[in-house]
Amino acid sequence: MKPVTAIFAGAGLLGVLLALSAASPVSAQLLSEQTAEDTTKAGMEAARTCTRCHDETSEYPVLSILKSRHAVMADGRTPFADRACATCHGASLAHMEAPADGAERAAPDIVFSSSGPTAKHDQNAVCMDCHKGSNRIHWQGSAHETQDVACVDCHRSHIGDDPVLAKDTQADQCLTCHKEKRAEIHRPSSHPIREGKVACSDCHNPHGSNGPKLLAKATLNETCYDCHAEKRGPFLWEHQPVREDCSICHKPHGSVHDNLLVTxxxxxxxxxxxxxxxxxxxxxxxxxxxxxxxxxxxxxxxxxxxxxxxxxxxxxxxxxxxxxx
Ligand code: HEC
Ligand code: HEC
Ligand code: HEC
Ligand code: HEC
Ligand code: HEC
Ligand code: HEC
Ligand code: HEC
Ligand code: HEC
Ligand code: HEC
Ligand code: HEC
Structure with a gap:
């Protein structure tokens, strides 16, 4: 290992890229990639095509997006590393033209809203372009996807801290649609969801899962064992219903009986x-x-x-x- 590191240390970034490209044809592409400084400049310039009309003083303030992960320009995978606003909203050339007298301004290519011109499926496709892996491998065919719920029904892109990502603000996003769960989590016995100690997403993967009811794990019990590992056993003397399904005796969201018991x-x-x-x-x-x-x-x-x-x-x-x- 030592000689290789020595070469890299001495030769700098270009040396690394050359060494890599010699090793594999794929990494040759890296040579043509911009440096972090270049992308930052390009990102800023691309954003300006829109920010000359849209800024923090607009009816819809847009610039807080610059505080989000999407605006880490030095990260080549983010929207702002390259086409900035246009990555998500499309090039929107017609939109930028002055409308003819009396006419309305053409909409941008992609508008993220329930009532706008862009179908939810097409809105989601923009996000999935970069996010289809990891937690979203079961998105297609999931309860939310098939009921036409959009990424932006849960996520906010134009604010620094997306509330659905934080334990203490997440439930409110879900409860706008799942109103019956609000009453459940206010029952005398409940998981500490209101206190921000347990989040809906601790038990559910809202993007889809291979378990029932969007559960984070393949079975209900596996989901519970994540935090209540001592209930997994193995026990010398099992109690059959415990092994089978915790929800035979417990309600996960809330109950009027102690210990979340069903009765x-x-x-x-x-x-x-x-x-x-x-x-x-x-x-x-x-x-x-x-x-x-x-x-x-x-x-x-x-x-x-x-x-x-x-x-x-x-x-x-x-x-x-x-x-x-
Ligand atoms: C020349 C000024 C101008 C430029 C440049 C401009 N816009 Fe707009 N944009 C407007 C105005 C004015 C409105 C509000 C008009 C309206 O609601 O019809 C608007 C509205 C929007 C909306 C809301 C549309 C809707 O239907 O709710 C979005 C999204 C948008 N612009 C994105 C962009 C993006 C992305 C860019 C850059 C690619 C951009 N705009 C460039 C002037 C501009
Ligand atoms: C990561 C994708 C993404 C990027 C990049 C992005 N937007 Fe947005 N934009 C959205 C989403 C999603 C919404 C819907 C509201 C929200 O999530 O905050 C939105 C909403 C808007 C709206 C309000 C639309 C309405 O319906 O009233 C405007 C205007 C807008 N964006 C302009 C811009 C401008 C200008 C930029 C560049 C500085 C930009 N956007 C960059 C995703 C993006
Ligand atoms: C050009 C690629 C690209 C597009 C398009 C894109 N994202 Fe992202 N997004 C990223 C990258 C890169 C990150 C940072 C990932 C990381 O840190 O691992 C990110 C992070 C996120 C995060 C996590 C933010 C955080 O603070 O941890 C959310 C949520 C997200 N994106 C949602 C969306 C949504 C919703 C859309 C569509 C409106 C979208 N993204 C469009 C590339 C993209
Ligand atoms: C029903 C609400 C909901 C919908 C719809 C939704 N998300 Fe999420 N998303 C969440 C929650 C909650 C988290 C936080 C998960 C966690 O903490 O594990 C999250 C986290 C993320 C993250 C960051 C962590 C990660 O999983 O990589 C990304 C990126 C993301 N979502 C992208 C998307 C995209 C893209 C879509 C649309 C295809 C989408 N989300 C649809 C609720 C939603
Ligand atoms: C825009 C509305 C909306 C939001 C926001 C929303 N959901 Fe849903 N959710 C739905 C719809 C619609 C369904 C499918 C119909 C149903 O089963 O009620 C659903 C179904 C579900 C299911 C049941 C899946 C099944 O297989 O029966 C779970 C679990 C769920 N959502 C969890 C969440 C969580 C967790 C959040 C917040 C991170 C959330 N939802 C946010 C609309 C929403
Ligand atoms: C401690 C784990 C846990 C937490 C936290 C949790 N759930 Fe659930 N959820 C479950 C289990 C287990 C089921 C399936 C069994 C059932 O239906 O009772 C379920 C079922 C659901 C369903 C399907 C409808 C139904 O009741 O059958 C919805 C919708 C739902 N949860 C929404 C939410 C929302 C919204 C939150 C956050 C406020 C949340 N859940 C938090 C474990 C949890
Ligand atoms: C993300 C971690 C987490 C998961 C997953 C989880 N729990 Fe819990 N559970 C907790 C916490 C935290 C408490 C509160 C402990 C305390 O107050 O001391 C709790 C408390 C409980 C209690 C006692 C409630 C009371 O009134 O004192 C029961 C019963 C329970 N959980 C059952 C379940 C079941 C069944 C599942 C699976 C559907 C589950 N838990 C999944 C974290 C979790
Ligand atoms: C005063 C203590 C006590 C109470 C209260 C009690 N049990 Fe028991 N139970 C026992 C003892 C002692 C045994 C026999 C244990 C042994 O042989 O090791 C037993 C045995 C059992 C058995 C096995 C019986 C068999 O035929 O093999 C079951 C099932 C059972 N109890 C259920 C219950 C249920 C349900 C309740 C509440 C309605 C209950 N017990 C209340 C003390 C109690
Ligand atoms: C969903 C049905 C179900 C519920 C509810 C249930 N049990 Fe059981 N229990 C079983 C089964 C099945 C067995 C295994 C019976 C066997 O092996 O003969 C068992 C075994 C037992 C045994 C050991 C009996 C033996 O002969 O080894 C005891 C004691 C017991 N249960 C007590 C309880 C108590 C106390 C409760 C209430 C907190 C309870 N059970 C709730 C189904 C249930
Ligand atoms: C046969 C009914 C039954 C089943 C099935 C069951 N529990 Fe319980 N659970 C109870 C009862 C009864 C209590 C109250 C115990 C007490 O008062 O000491 C309880 C209490 C709890 C508590 C809080 C007190 C403690 O012991 O930490 C947790 C956490 C819990 N159960 C988790 C689970 C998990 C996880 C599963 C599934 C693996 C499960 N339970 C399956 C009957 C059951």
Whole structure:
């Protein structure tokens, strides 16, 4: 390794490029690429074709985009490294011409809005030109794509900090459409979404996924294990429904019952466990302190079944088959 580094260090950038181009035909292209300084200049110049009419004082202030990742001109992959505004809005030559008397100015080639002249599919194509990899490999055919949701329904490009990318502001973007989820995350037991500690995108990939319901992982349980790894096991004594699907007992967004439970115990448990070695009657409130009949009290109080079956997600105790230890 040493001799090679020495050559590179001594020969500078051109030397590196020459060395690379000798090694592979692809890297020969690098030779014709501009330096960071060149692209910055080109980007600024390209932007000026539009910014002579559009700036921060316009009805729609546009220049905050310069604070975003898209305007890192030294990064050759960004819009501002090359054609600037035209990368996303198209060359828009007709738009720049003075309209004939009384006529309206022609629209730019691409307008990003729900009501504008550009179909959402064509708006998305602009973004996907650069972003089709990684998290968006399942975009085509996803719930959002097929329902004609556009990238810009969630993303803002002309501000420095896109609110959908930040944990504490993201949910509000989603909740404009998913109104029923707003009520859910305000229930007494919920994931700390409102507090900005958990984001919708911690569990969902809004761009599409190979799991159900746009879940970030292939299965519901895998999604939960991401943060609740201790529930994965393996356990010596598994509890079958836990292994199967956390949502048999838990609501992911919010619940009126503690611990995000779908319903209160003992009913939660009695949906499946009735004819047991315990009295096989469904436990009700009778027998609680002060009541007439002395049956089932232990099973109703406090954490009810969990008073004894504490290891509800699984047990590693040699005699924990009943999840009591
Ligand atoms: C000669 C002045 C001028 C130039 C140059 C210019 N625009 Fe405009 N642009 C306007 C005016 C005026 C409006 C608002 C007119 C209207 O709404 O019809 C506008 C509106 C727009 C809109 C909103 C269109 C809509 O339908 O909501 C976009 C997007 C836009 N321009 C992008 C660009 C881009 C990108 C460039 C450079 C490629 C550019 N403009 C160059 C004058 C200009
Ligand atoms: C990364 C792609 C991208 C680049 C680069 C870009 N825009 Fe935009 N532009 C958008 C999107 C997306 C919107 C929709 C509103 C938003 O996201 O903020 C928009 C909205 C606008 C609007 C308002 C349109 C309306 O409907 O009222 C104007 C005007 C505009 N852009 C002009 C420009 C100018 C001028 C530049 C260059 C300085 C530029 N844009 C660069 C993506 C881009
Ligand atoms: C010419 C290529 C190009 C186009 C077109 C483009 N982007 Fe980007 N975008 C980039 C690059 C490069 C980055 C920086 C990626 C990185 O840092 O890894 C980026 C970053 C982003 C980010 C992350 C920003 C951040 O702060 O981390 C978002 C969101 C994004 N783009 C959305 C869009 C949307 C929406 C559109 C269409 C309106 C679009 N992009 C069009 C190249 C592009
Ligand atoms: C339903 C809302 C929604 C839609 C529609 C959407 N995004 Fe996103 N996007 C997000 C969220 C939320 C994040 C933050 C994800 C995270 O933190 O993991 C994000 C992150 C990104 C990022 C930066 C991180 C990354 O994944 O590389 C890029 C780039 C991006 N989106 C591009 C796009 C493009 C392109 C489209 C259209 C094809 C699009 N998005 C459509 C919500 C959306
Ligand atoms: C512009 C409106 C809009 C926004 C914003 C939006 N969605 Fe959606 N979402 C939809 C539509 C439409 C559907 C498909 C119809 C349905 O299932 O309700 C959908 C479906 C979903 C689904 C269910 C997928 C399925 O397979 O049933 C999830 C999960 C989802 N969105 C999460 C999110 C998240 C997370 C965000 C924010 C990052 C978000 N959405 C932002 C409109 C939106
Ligand atoms: C802790 C993980 C988690 C978080 C955080 C989360 N979800 Fe979900 N979401 C799920 C799971 C799991 C499902 C599928 C099971 C279900 O439908 O209850 C789901 C289903 C959905 C659906 C499909 C409709 C439905 O209820 O069946 C929508 C829409 C949705 N989530 C939107 C959101 C939005 C918006 C946010 C942020 C406010 C969010 N989710 C945060 C785990 C989560
Ligand atoms: C991004 C990380 C993350 C993911 C993914 C996640 N959780 Fe959580 N979960 C948390 C955090 C943080 C808390 C709050 C812990 C606290 O307050 O001490 C929590 C709390 C809980 C609680 C207790 C709630 C209460 O009222 O005390 C349950 C139950 C729960 N999660 C179930 C799930 C299920 C089921 C899934 C999968 C659908 C899931 N979690 C996915 C982070 C996550
Ligand atoms: C058979 C029903 C059931 C299933 C299935 C289930 N849980 Fe639970 N879970 C409970 C009960 C009951 C509690 C309350 C425990 C208590 O009060 O001590 C709880 C509590 C929790 C808590 C908060 C307290 C703690 O132990 O950290 C988390 C987190 C949790 N469950 C995650 C999960 C995950 C992740 C899955 C799927 C792998 C899952 N649960 C499957 C019944 C279940
Ligand atoms: C969705 C149905 C379902 C729910 C809800 C459920 N269980 Fe189970 N449980 C099972 C199944 C299936 C088994 C495995 C039965 C077997 O192996 O004979 C099991 C096993 C058990 C065992 C061990 C029994 C043995 O013989 O090894 C105990 C104890 C138990 N569950 C307690 C509970 C408690 C307490 C709750 C409520 C928090 C609960 N279960 C909720 C389905 C459920
Ligand atoms: C006072 C403590 C206590 C309470 C409360 C309790 N159990 Fe049990 N349960 C036990 C003990 C002890 C066993 C036998 C354990 C052993 O043999 O290791 C058992 C066994 C079980 C078994 C296995 C039975 C079999 O036939 O193999 C199931 C299932 C079960 N309990 C479910 C429940 C459910 C559901 C509730 C709530 C409605 C509940 N238990 C409440 C103490 C309790």
């Amino acid at each position: 209160r115990g003992p009913w939660l448990c009695q949906q499946c466990h009735l004819a047991q070695f315990h009295p096989s009657t469904a436990y009700s409130g009778t027998g609680l302190p002060g009541a007439a009949t002395p049956s089932g009290a232990q099973q109703m109080l406090g954490r009810n079944c969990l008073n004894c079956h504490t290891q509800i997600h699984g047990s590693n105790h040699p005699s924990g088959v009943r999840k009591t230890r």
